[in-house]
Amino acid sequence: MRKNILTIGSLFLSFWVSNAQQTAKLPNIILVMADDMGWGDVGFNGNRIIKTPCLDRLAAEGVRMDRFYSAGPLSSPTRASVLTGRNPFRTGVFSANEGILRPEEITLPELLKQAGYTTGHFGKWHLGTLTCKEVDANRGRPENKHLYNPPAWHGYDVAFVTESKVPTFDPMLKPQTNNGRFWDYIQDKDTFLTYGTFYWDVKGNKVSEGLAGDDNRIIMDRVLPFIDRSIAEEKPFFSVVWFHAPHLPCVAGPEHAVLYENYSLEERNYYGCITALDEQVGRLVSFLKNKHVYENTIILFCSDNGPELNTPGTAGSYMGKKRSLHEGGIRVPAFMVWPDRIKTPGVLKEPCSTSDYLPSLLNMIGVAYPAGRELDGESFWPLIIGMASAKKKELVFCSGRQGAVIQEKYKLYYLEGQYELYDIEDDPYEKHNLAEQLPDVTKRLRKVLLAQLKSYESSFFGKEYGRKSYDKVGQDWWDITQ
Structure with missing residues (x-):
């Protein structure tokens, strides 16, 4: 029998058994996802250049998932799997900018909302358009009314989202001359052009305030007030935080680019925007601790697929990158922390995927998935607490x-x-x-x-x-x- 948690011991198991009846207070849940971050783009997987101290610390304190897979080698399919627990081919999310998250699907925010959670989605959406009144991003336009599919239709109380990619610094702007992939941050704001992808709130209103600077910070600026309101209302919160970094266009702000000033244009902006992401995760953790809710908060982190081709992103020694079903395209950095329940750091060796998020979280909080739907994911919680040695599903x-x-x-x-x-x-x-x-x-x-x-x-x-x-x-x- 294989042992899936290498460092788990009787201390954690005894803690779990003795506290099994003390779980009436629902845990808060935060799902953090990077965009096009390779398996090897973080320190906890061996990167010695990109500074990711917060992610490294969390991975060391919780459960690092060494064989964790995105459900697809592209953005939209993986995101559909997170919210449904189902293979994206079931709903036609075959590729990026393909299909929508169908309103008939049962989603994680819907189920958690029914269980008493307040729900928010922040950052990238990429599961349908956010407007059919004007041109926006990849598919938002009047002729694409059939693709209109906002987060409000899927169980979210709050949203601050873009349809698809934006520059990772000054997300609404681009230089007059650019290659669409990498540029140094715009210093002369009189020379910019509008990028063409906008932020929208849950009511379908375009957001225009507070959109300058690091996109990771801009997103977190909306996440923290949402959490604060939930705490004030004494409600558990479910927060999906889907950063754009390090998806192209990669742009690092001055304080992060200077950390890599001896590297190439591509490298300093790629590395810098990842360090900026890491910094905002650290800001999130500090906020949770200051509000005394960190211990009872589940944080799951991963990337949506492997690194983009022809970028400084790395999948380590794994074959392939984004768009490939070889390991480098779908094996992604991942970890889970839940201080109240995971007392002993560990490493999960069993293969798991983003389709497993929904059944795992429902398992953790004791909510059943409705009958009558095929569920492709399987809970990895029994593996973490030592109640199972292997998964049943392929x-x-x-x-x-x-x-x-x-x-x-x-x-x-x-x-x-x-x-x-x-x-x-x-x-x-x-x-x-x-x-x-x-x-x-x-x-x-x-x-x-x-x-x-x-x-x-x-x-x-x-x-x-x-x-x-x-x-x-x-x-x-x-x-x-x-």
């Missing part, structure tokens, strides 16, 4: 013409009719294809992939809640095998 991924299945130590990778098989525990960098050596394992995992694709297709066409959103959005099913 992890299944789909993107473009790729597919992948992770089951115990094996990973099947599919691309355009070809299958590869890896022992991902002994060969995490996917160097030795075992498909011909282990045909039975390859056949078994291939069968899992094809069966799941049929299940996803059935959900996509409305088996569980009808065809209203399917007809409205007007998508075709995306078959990765064609």
Whole structure:
């Protein structure tokens, strides 16, 4: 039997058993996500250049998840999985800027709201448009009314969101001359152009105040008052904080760029915006401690996929980057802290994914998922508290013409009719294809992939809640095998 928490001991288990009946006070929940941050872009995974002291400290104090995966190698699919616990192919969120988070889906904020939480979403949305009255971001425009899909439709009380990417410093601006990817912060504000992606509140109003400077700080400036109000109202809070950093365009402010002044334009801005993100997570933790709610707050951190191509971002030694279902595209930095319940730091070795967030959190607070829907995720809480040694469900991924299945130590990778098989525990960098050596394992995992694709297709066409959103959005099913 494998031991999944390397450093867990009887102290934590005895604490859990003795306090099992003392959980009437619901924990606060904060989901923090970086955008295009590679597995190797943080100190706790070995980076020796990028300064991430707060993230490193939290990973060391809680449970570091060494085999944690984004549900897709792109932004929108992963985000859909976080909020639904389901594979994004079930609702047609096949890729970035593709499909919407269908209103018929049962979401985590909806379930938590019913349980008594106040709910807020801050930063990136990327699950539909936020306006159909003007041109905004990638898809917001009058002709795309069928893609209008704001957070208010999914259980949120408060929102401060953009449809998609923004520059990571002065998010509403861009220089007159730029490559769309990296630039040093704008010093002469008389020469700027409007970037074209806007912030919106939960009522659909465009936000125009307080949008200068570091985008990570701008987001946190909205998160902290939301938390403060929740505390004053004596309500548990659920806060989704989806930073834009380090997604392109990467821009670091002066105080963070100077930390990397001896590096290239690309490096100082990439590294700087990650350190700025780290600083705001530290600000969040300090605020929670000052308000005496940190101990009973669950914080989950991850990235939405691997690092973008042709950037300083790194997936360490893992194969592939963003858009790939090889490890470097979906294996992401991740950890969980909950000081009231996790007393002993640990390392979770079992493969888990963003689809597991919803069932795990419901498990932690004792809320049942409604019957009648396929749930692809599985709670990782029993692994953390030592009540289970392995997960029961496989992890299944789909993107473009790729597919992948992770089951115990094996990973099947599919691309355009070809299958590869890896022992991902002994060969995490996917160097030795075992498909011909282990045909039975390859056949078994291939069968899992094809069966799941049929299940996803059935959900996509409305088996569980009808065809209203399917007809409205007007998508075709995306078959990765064609």
